[in-house]
Amino acid sequence: MTSKITERITGHTELIGLIATPIRHSLSPTMHNEAFAKLGLDYVYLAFEVGDKELKDVVQGFRAMNLRGWNVSMPNKTNIHKYLDKLSPAAELVGAVNTVVNDDGVLTGHITDGTGYMRALKEAGHDIIGKKMTICGAGGAATAICIQAALDGVKEISIFNRKDDFYANAEKTVEKINSKTDCKAQLFDIEDHNQLRKEIAESVIFTNATGVGMKPFEGETLLPSADMLRPELIVSDVVYKPTKTRLLEIAEEQGCQTLNGLGMMLWQGAKAFEIWTHKEMPVDYIKEILF
Numbered sequence: 001m002t003s004k005i006t007e008r009i010t011g012h013t014e015l016i017g018l019i020a021t022p023i024r025h026s027l028s029p030t031m032h033n034e035a036f037a038k039l040g041l042d043y044v045y046l047a048f049e050v051g052d053k054e055l056k057d058v059v060q061g062f063r064a065m066n067l068r069g070w071n072v073s074m075p076n077k078t079n080i081h082k083y084l085d086k087l088s089p090a091a092e093l094v095g096a097v098n099t100v101v102n103d104d105g106v107l108t109g110h111i112t113d114g115t116g117y118m119r120a121l122k123e124a125g126h127d128i129i130g131k132k133m134t135i136c137g138a139g140g141a142a143t144a145i146c147i148q149a150a151l152d153g154v155k156e157i158s159i160f161n162r163k164d165d166f167y168a169n170a171e172k173t174v175e176k177i178n179s180k181t182d183c184k185a186q187l188f189d190i191e192d193h194n195q196l197r198k199e200i201a202e203s204v205i206f207t208n209a210t211g212v213g214m215k216p217f218e219g220e221t222l223l224p225s226a227d228m229l230r231p232e233l234i235v236s237d238v239v240y241k242p243t244k245t246r247l248l249e250i251a252e253e254q255g256c257q258t259l260n261g262l263g264m265m266l267w268q269g270a271k272a273f274e275i276w277t278h279k280e281m282p283v284d285y286i287k288e289i290l291f
Contacts, residue, residue, distance in 0.1 A: 077140030114148025116268025
């Protein structure tokens with residue numbers, strides 16, 4: 001049975017937030033509020049629609065109100081660092097932030113997406129260490145996944161993205177991976193379908209780390225042809241709502257093992273929870289509620 005939030009909000013309750021747009025679909029408020037209630041912690045977690053234009057004012061407001069911390073999602077992950085005091089080593093390397101903690105007025109940015117993704121794969125029984133992966137995306141989540149995968153020992157990563165504002169970010173990611181890890185990274189244009197087919201054919205896992213598949217791109221996929229997938233391939237998606245994106249539907253039809261974004265969301269959230277509260281999230285309890 002889930003908790004009644006009205007029974008536990010008091011004048012002492014501290015606020016933790018989530019800023020992104022769109023964000024009303026998020027399961028994070030349910031996850032964190034249930035975890036707070038389960039452990040008897042006097043916090044409440046709320047979601048706020050915040051984009052680039054409002055970001056600076058919102059961070060200043062959160063600082064002034066002395067929020068304990070907050071999560072950050074698209075499109076704010078790669079911009080919020082400008083308004084923070086410090087970055088964790090991982091956040092600095094990735095160039096993105098998804099978790100902020102306020103320690104006596106000092107705002108520190110962390111990134112937990114990459115560790116969440118790798119933990120979700122492990123929990124699902126998939127071992128990609130020493131192997132090759134192909135990934136679509138070059139935003140905050142994609143970058144965190146690539147950096148963490150390289151640090152954890154993935155042998156080779158092929159990144160595909162449109163030649164948009166994020167392409168330059170992907171070039172920097174490739175440079176960081178190749179210079180600071182033992183992993184080999186390459187970057188390609190998502191429109192180069194022949195190259196995409198080749199890289200997927202050589203990989204053990206194909207991952208969508210873009211927002212394609214969720215609103216307002218629900219029912220869409222970056223994959224140009226279903227026959228690029230083979231039964232031995234693992235296909236994962238960072239999107240978790242819908243729980244089965246068009247990509248995952250196609251992958252299942254091709255006989256692939258699939259993984260949606262719920263596991264990554266759970267484990268990145270568990271790490272953020274620990275950063276704010278210095279306690280472990282009751283993950284098994286949260287799994288029962290969310291899954």
